[in-house]
Amino acid sequence: MFTDSTSNEIGIVMTEAWEAFHIYRKMSLQRRADFMKTIAFEIEACGDLLIQTAMEETNLPEVRLKNERARTMFQLNQYATFCEEGSWLNACIDTAVDDKNPPKPDIRKMLVPIGPVVVFGASNFPFAYSTAGGDTACALAAGCSVIVKAHPAHPKTSTIVANAIYKAVEKCNMPKGIFAHVFGQSFEVGKNLVMHPKTKAVGFTGSYIGGKQLFDWANQRKEPIPVFAEMGSVNPIFLLQEKLKKDTSSLAQNIAASITLGIGQFCTNPGLIIGIESEELNLFVHDLGKLIQQTNPAAMLHSGIVKSYKNKKSESLLQEGVHLVAESEKEVKENEGLPSAATTTGAIFLNNPLLHQEIFGPFSLVVRCKDLNEMLEVAMHLEGQLTATIMATENDFLQSNNLVEAIKNICGRFILNGVPTGVEVCTSMQHGGPFPASTDSRFTAVGIDGIKRFARPMSFQNWPNNLLPDELKNENSQKIWRTVNGQLTKDVIFSN
Amino acid sequence: MFTDSTSNEIGIVMTEAWEAFHIYRKMSLQRRADFMKTIAFEIEACGDLLIQTAMEETNLPEVRLKNERARTMFQLNQYATFCEEGSWLNACIDTAVDDKNPPKPDIRKMLVPIGPVVVFGASNFPFAYSTAGGDTACALAAGCSVIVKAHPAHPKTSTIVANAIYKAVEKCNMPKGIFAHVFGQSFEVGKNLVMHPKTKAVGFTGSYIGGKQLFDWANQRKEPIPVFAEMGSVNPIFLLQEKLKKDTSSLAQNIAASITLGIGQFCTNPGLIIGIESEELNLFVHDLGKLIQQTNPAAMLHSGIVKSYKNKKSESLLQEGVHLVAESEKEVKENEGLPSAATTTGAIFLNNPLLHQEIFGPFSLVVRCKDLNEMLEVAMHLEGQLTATIMATENDFLQSNNLVEAIKNICGRFILNGVPTGVEVCTSMQHGGPFPASTDSRFTAVGIDGIKRFARPMSFQNWPNNLLPDELKNENSQKIWRTVNGQLTKDVIFSN
Numbered sequence: 001m002f003t004d005s006t007s008n009e010i011g012i013v014m015t016e017a018w019e020a021f022h023i024y025r026k027m028s029l030q031r032r033a034d035f036m037k038t039i040a041f042e043i044e045a046c047g048d049l050l051i052q053t054a055m056e057e058t059n060l061p062e063v064r065l066k067n068e069r070a071r072t073m074f075q076l077n078q079y080a081t082f083c084e085e086g087s088w089l090n091a092c093i094d095t096a097v098d099d100k101n102p103p104k105p106d107i108r109k110m111l112v113p114i115g116p117v118v119v120f121g122a123s124n125f126p127f128a129y130s131t132a133g134g135d136t137a138c139a140l141a142a143g144c145s146v147i148v149k150a151h152p153a154h155p156k157t158s159t160i161v162a163n164a165i166y167k168a169v170e171k172c173n174m175p176k177g178i179f180a181h182v183f184g185q186s187f188e189v190g191k192n193l194v195m196h197p198k199t200k201a202v203g204f205t206g207s208y209i210g211g212k213q214l215f216d217w218a219n220q221r222k223e224p225i226p227v228f229a230e231m232g233s234v235n236p237i238f239l240l241q242e243k244l245k246k247d248t249s250s251l252a253q254n255i256a257a258s259i260t261l262g263i264g265q266f267c268t269n270p271g272l273i274i275g276i277e278s279e280e281l282n283l284f285v286h287d288l289g290k291l292i293q294q295t296n297p298a299a300m301l302h303s304g305i306v307k308s309y310k311n312k313k314s315e316s317l318l319q320e321g322v323h324l325v326a327e328s329e330k331e332v333k334e335n336e337g338l339p340s341a342a343t344t345t346g347a348i349f350l351n352n353p354l355l356h357q358e359i360f361g362p363f364s365l366v367v368r369c370k371d372l373n374e375m376l377e378v379a380m381h382l383e384g385q386l387t388a389t390i391m392a393t394e395n396d397f398l399q400s401n402n403l404v405e406a407i408k409n410i411c412g413r414f415i416l417n418g419v420p421t422g423v424e425v426c427t428s429m430q431h432g433g434p435f436p437a438s439t440d441s442r443f444t445a446v447g448i449d450g451i452k453r454f455a456r457p458m459s460f461q462n463w464p465n466n467l468l469p470d471e472l473k474n475e476n477s478q479k480i481w482r483t484v485n486g487q488l489t490k491d492v493i494f495s496n
Numbered sequence: 497m498f499t500d501s502t503s504n505e506i507g508i509v510m511t512e513a514w515e516a517f518h519i520y521r522k523m524s525l526q527r528r529a530d531f532m533k534t535i536a537f538e539i540e541a542c543g544d545l546l547i548q549t550a551m552e553e554t555n556l557p558e559v560r561l562k563n564e565r566a567r568t569m570f571q572l573n574q575y576a577t578f579c580e581e582g583s584w585l586n587a588c589i590d591t592a593v594d595d596k597n598p599p600k601p602d603i604r605k606m607l608v609p610i611g612p613v614v615v616f617g618a619s620n621f622p623f624a625y626s627t628a629g630g631d632t633a634c635a636l637a638a639g640c641s642v643i644v645k646a647h648p649a650h651p652k653t654s655t656i657v658a659n660a661i662y663k664a665v666e667k668c669n670m671p672k673g674i675f676a677h678v679f680g681q682s683f684e685v686g687k688n689l690v691m692h693p694k695t696k697a698v699g700f701t702g703s704y705i706g707g708k709q710l711f712d713w714a715n716q717r718k719e720p721i722p723v724f725a726e727m728g729s730v731n732p733i734f735l736l737q738e739k740l741k742k743d744t745s746s747l748a749q750n751i752a753a754s755i756t757l758g759i760g761q762f763c764t765n766p767g768l769i770i771g772i773e774s775e776e777l778n779l780f781v782h783d784l785g786k787l788i789q790q791t792n793p794a795a796m797l798h799s800g801i802v803k804s805y806k807n808k809k810s811e812s813l814l815q816e817g818v819h820l821v822a823e824s825e826k827e828v829k830e831n832e833g834l835p836s837a838a839t840t841t842g843a844i845f846l847n848n849p850l851l852h853q854e855i856f857g858p859f860s861l862v863v864r865c866k867d868l869n870e871m872l873e874v875a876m877h878l879e880g881q882l883t884a885t886i887m888a889t890e891n892d893f894l895q896s897n898n899l900v901e902a903i904k905n906i907c908g909r910f911i912l913n914g915v916p917t918g919v920e921v922c923t924s925m926q927h928g929g930p931f932p933a934s935t936d937s938r939f940t941a942v943g944i945d946g947i948k949r950f951a952r953p954m955s956f957q958n959w960p961n962n963l964l965p966d967e968l969k970n971e972n973s974q975k976i977w978r979t980v981n982g983q984l985t986k987d988v989i990f991s992n
Contacts, residue, residue: 022901087984090945092924105914107924112904114937219715223880223931226938384719397963405518408608413955416963418601427979428588428603430955435719441610441952442722449586449953456937457945459909459926467893467912481984483923488583488977488984 002155005182010192016177017116017145018198023175025113025143028470029478033084035172036140039132040076042164042171043069050160054126057154059299059335064262065127072127075425076137082448083141086480090457091471093484093493105462108472111455113143114226115200118193120214121151121158122205123301124265130154131161131181134445135203135228140178142454144201147180149193153302155183187213194218194227201454204229205267205445208358208436215439228453229439230432232358233386234271235420238375238403240396243417244280251391252287255364256295258419260339263298264362265305268387268420271358274346274367274378285366288341289326297328297336300361309337309361316359321348325366337361346374350381372400379406384434384441387413387420410434412441465495498651501678506688512673513612513641514694519671521609521639524966525974529580531668532636535628536572538660538667539565546656550622553650555795555831560758561623568623571921572633578944579637582976586953587967589980591989601958604968607951609639610722611696614689616710617647617654618701619797620761626650627657627677630941631699631724636674638950640697643676645689649798651679683709690714690723697950700725701763701941704854704932711935724949725935726928728854729882730767731916734871734899736892739913740776747887748783751860752791754915756835759794760858761801764883764916767854770842770863770874781862784837785822793824793832796857805833805857812855817844821862833857842870846877868896875902880930880937883909883916906930908937961991 005013024032043050054065082088089110097104117139121130128134131148139146150158162181169178184190190210194202194217202218202225204211211229218227237255244251258270273288275281300306317324325341332338339362346369349355355365369375382388388411390397390404397404397416407414412433423431423446431446432438438445443453465474474493476482481490501509520528539546550561578584585606593600613635617626624630627644635642646654658677665674680686686706690698690713698714698721700707707725714723733751740747754766769784771777796802813820821837828834835858842865845851851861865871878884884907886893886900893900893912903910908929919927919942927942928934934941939949961970970989972978977986 026901094920094922094924102918104920104922107920107922109924109926115905215720216715219712224711224935225931226936394960394963405522408954409611411954412952413957414959415957416959418958422598424590424600424603426590426600426603427982428590428605428955430605430953432953434952435721439720440722442948444953452938456908456930457926457928457940458904458907459924461909461911462914463910463912464890467890486923 002150002183004184004186004189007192010182010196013147013180013182014116014196014198017147017180020175020177021113021116021145024145024178029084029086031172032141032143033080035168035174036076036080036083036137038168038172039165040073042167043073043132043161046160046164050157053160054154054157057157058126058301060126068125068127071425072133075128075134076132078425079137079141079451086471086478088448088451089471089480091480091482093472093482095485095493107459107461108463108468109457109459110469110471111452112458114454114456115144116198117144117146117201117203117454118199119146119148120190120204120206121148123151123153123305124267125205126154126157127161129205131158132165134450138450139203139454141451144454145178147182147193149190150181150183152185190214191217195221197223199225201225202227203453207231211439226453227439228443228445230267230445231436231438232267232360233433233437234356234358235268235385235387235389236272236274236382237270237389237391238379238407239273239275239281239284240390240392240400241276241278241280242393242396243391244275244284246393248280248283249287252284252291254419256288256291258421259364260292260295260362261421263300263337265301265360266421268423270389270420271364272367273364274369274375276372276375277368277370281368285325285343292326292339292341293329295328295339296330297332297338299333299335300337303335305360306335306337309359312359313340313361313363316355316365317342319352319354321345322355341366343368346370346378350377356383372403376403376406379403379410382410384437385411386431386433386437387411387415389415389418389420391417412437498646498679500680500682500685503688506678506692509643509676509678510612510692510694513643513676516671516673517609517612517641520641520674525580525582527668528637528639529576531664531670532572532576532579532633534664534668535661536569538663539569539628539657542656542660546653549656550650550653553653554622554797556622564621564623567921568629571624571630572628574921575633575637575947582967582974584944584947585967585976587976587978589968589978589989591981603955603957604959604964605953605955606965606967607948608954610950610952611640612694613640613642613697613699613950614695615642615644616686616700616702617644619647619649619801621701622650622653623657625701627654628661630946634946635699635950637947640950641674643678643689645686646677646679648681686710687713691717693719696721698723699949703727707935722949723935724939724941726763726941727932727934728763728856729929729933730852730854731764731881731883731885732768732770732878733766733885733887734875734903735769735771735777735780736886736888736896737772737774737776738889738892739887740771740780742889744776744779745783748780748787750915752784752787754917755860756788756791756858757917759796759833761797761856762917764919766885766916767860768863769860770865770871772868772871773864773866777864781821781839788822788835788837789825791824791835792826793828793834795829795831796833799831801856802831802833805855808855809836809857809859812851812861813838815848815850817841818851837862839864842866842874846873852879868899872899872902875899875906878906880933881907882927882929882933883907883911885911885914885916887913908933
């Protein structure tokens with residue numbers, strides 16, 4: 001039903017995307033925003049069919065999918081509002097100084113769109129990080145055309161959403177090539193998309209293997225292009241001693257709930273819990289195990305994910321010194337993930353890199369360190385993470401300065417006494433982190449700043465006011481924040 | 497005299513840089529700023545010895561070097577002032593909303609330093625883009641430790657500046673490893689620096705071959721790291737017809753001066769002039785030739801650069817359909833670059849990629865297009881550039897919409913009726929452009945935003961006010977601009 005796009009077809013799609021880009025980038029911010037809001041409207045108009053289809057393709061429950069659809073529409077509307085407001089363009093103006101030697105010319109800078117963006121959808125977020133998800137919304141807000149490769153695990157869902165976007169394209173009188181939807185089971189399609197000379201950036205959410213491959217292709221191009229790949233994370237939680245003693249059982253409850261939320265299929269799922277050998281840790285592990293035993297298994301996204309979960313979990317449990325703590329005792333079906341927890345020592349963890357890898361699903365490994373020093377060693381040897389969490393009293397925190405500093409080196413979001421799951425869509429959210437959490441820690445995949453992945457600054461030197469882009473004109477008719485001669489202001493510039 | 501650093505020595509340097517990074521990043525912005533200002537002071541204190549040494553090593557004239565030293569100090573002081581002011585941290589705060597379902601946690605985000613930065617100095621800017629140049633200043637402002645590889649063409653100059661920095665380290669009581677200076681003639685030293693696991697970013701100014709090699713190494717690491725390489729550009733100037741007719745002789749004068757400024761050794765040197773076959777173009781080429789003939793040759797930076805200039809120029813002139821317009825008629829010495837201009841047709845230029853390459857030195861190629869369409873073709877086939885210039889009347893401009901759009905795709909700075917040489921150090925300056933002008937067009941090597949190359953956002957979720965970094969605390973004691981619940985403000989936050 002869904003045949004892979006050929007290299008010829010991709011050539012046509014990219015040519016159309018390139019042509020549309022030139023029309024779209026000159027449209028007003030308001031037209032971009034209207035387009036994005038119309039997409040949100042058209043997605044809602046798909047109604048139950050969209051939810052039903054996604055349920056069939058992803059095994060995700062109805063409530064979750066309805067919430068995710070709402071979030072997707074919220075994202076589109078929020079990026080639209082922000083796009084229209086215009087301050088994100090980072091407009092800077094330095095006016096001419098004629099009596100300087102040599103004379104200082106008038107220079108004005110703002111973000112401009114980078115060009116056609118290829119987006120690879122995520123299997124675990126069929127709406128919010130797929131066809132009309134965060135990457136698409138960011139690229140459209142930035143002024144780019146978008147080519148989405150449908151995730152092979154939910155091609156029907158993706159098609160329904162793509163059709164909603166096509167409707168919005170028509171309604172808003174957008175150039176045809178502004179959005180394209182292509183299919184590909186094989187690596188070849190992804191490669192053709194990334195390697196095409198008219199592709200100027202890539203957004204990806206998924207596995208390390210997939211993201212790293214796209215990154216490598218992009219860097220092997222004659223003209224390398226930026227890739228923002230969000231490749232998951234084990235999201236370590238560090239349990240400090242006083243806090244653990246004080247709140248043993250509520251910590252076990254909150255963490256067990258976070259591990260098994262959505263059957264462990266969130267990129268911020270906590271896959272690693274690091275504590276210090278003690279009675280409290282024993283009690284915590286015991287409580288955690290009990291809770292895991294009582295948690296129901298649930299169907300995972302697709303057969304490949306279940307298989308991978310089972311294999312990686314088994315592989316982990318076969319490592320020397322790794323012991324199962326508990327598995328869910330409920331009945332489990334072939335397509336379901338079984339909530340599980342295991343444990344090992346700090347020494348074993350430090351010496352076995354396999355144990356550092358993400359096991360996508362409802363699994364977490366408790367690492368028992370012999371002391372705070374060994375816990376510090378673990379923190380220093382962890383790879384880049386989307387999030388890291390400390391559970392600590394103020395006293396714990398103040399006594400663990402080196403640990404806090406080590407954790408700062410490895411994460412994009414640093415949580416104190418909370419759980420990593422639940423990614424708030426807001427300006428202050430950083431979703432991205434040092435490699436391998438993402439391929440460029442200087443950007444985020446969630447929140448308003450995500451737009452900046454797909455834009456670049458351009459200076460306009462010595463342009464007369466009437467020829468400048470509206471956002472850089474003296475009159476500042478949209479009243480955006482601009483840095484004028486070093487001062488942030490919404491003021492008009494009075495020319496001499 | 498200057499022996500290459502061994503891999504062992506680099507290991508020690510990087511370990512010290514890593515340790516120093518942890519101390520330095522926690523220091524106040526004011527201490528960072530004081531350190532940078534002290535470096536500027538110590539560079540001035542080097543006095544004539546520094547200028548004399550640089551003159552011997554680079555063949556650059558005294559006046560130019562004195563100006564460049566002043567610019568270097570200006571940069572250090574300007575980045576220091578900006579660093580201290582704090583608004584560049586892009587602080588964002590979203591306060592908690594307890595009665596949301598689920599409750600929205602308090603999340604606060606700001607830029608944090610990326611880690612130790614390796615800087616490769618430029619041969620053509622022995623001060624402003626070398627040891628204590630723009631990259632070093634940006635990295636120190638961001639909160640990173642810095643390792644400079646001295647440019648092999650001016651190791652003595654680099655050592656004097658490095659010693660000035662060491663003095664500032666001592667005066668300001670900075671951790672020892674905050675700055676290191678290493679030597680390397682061989683590729684191996686550069687490779688060891690880029691591949692070291694504690695290196696977290698790279699800054700480079702120089703040739704395409706050098707920059708691309710660093711970029712490739714960085715991407716081959718187990719943990720790829722960002723490289724900002726500014727690799728030069730041919731900086732095309734497009735001559736539109738009405739403007740050319742109106743100002744033939746002044747255009748020839750301004751462009752000839754720009755081509756030969758500093759014997760053509762600026763990365764913004766215009767190496768390509770594109771016009772349309774006409775009497776005015778003939779007249780322009782004639783005038784340009786006359787001016788070139790009357791321009792004195794001058795010593796170039798070092799023997800490698802002279803040799804490369806001569807070879808590349810000869811190679812260009814040997815291409816079919818390329819004709820010499822003029823060479824300087826003045827006496828020329830072995831170590832001098834001879835100002836020269838050549839010409840070819842649009843068709844030949846389009847079919848010979850060798851003619852698109854930068855020839856570093858006082859050389860420019862005039863491309864005669866048969867019409868505006870062919871000029872558009874040329875614009876569409878040019879690689880990424882630091883700058884592009886249009887010489888146009890308003891009438892010309894309005895009639896060349898496609899050309900203007902095509903030029904927007906290829907440049908970081910778009911100049912109207914000016915010359916590309918002369919890079920103003922200001923907020924609105926974009927120095928960087930689509931590949932191969934630089935390896936990441938989303939950043940700049942000049943101006944305040946250059947700091948952002950070496951910083952990444954980090955979110956702090958659910959941290960109590962007293963444990964947060966000062967810049968994110970409720971009281972905003974430094975009065976920096978912050979985005980609080982979506983609004984840009986310098987206000988204090990009143991907690992509930």
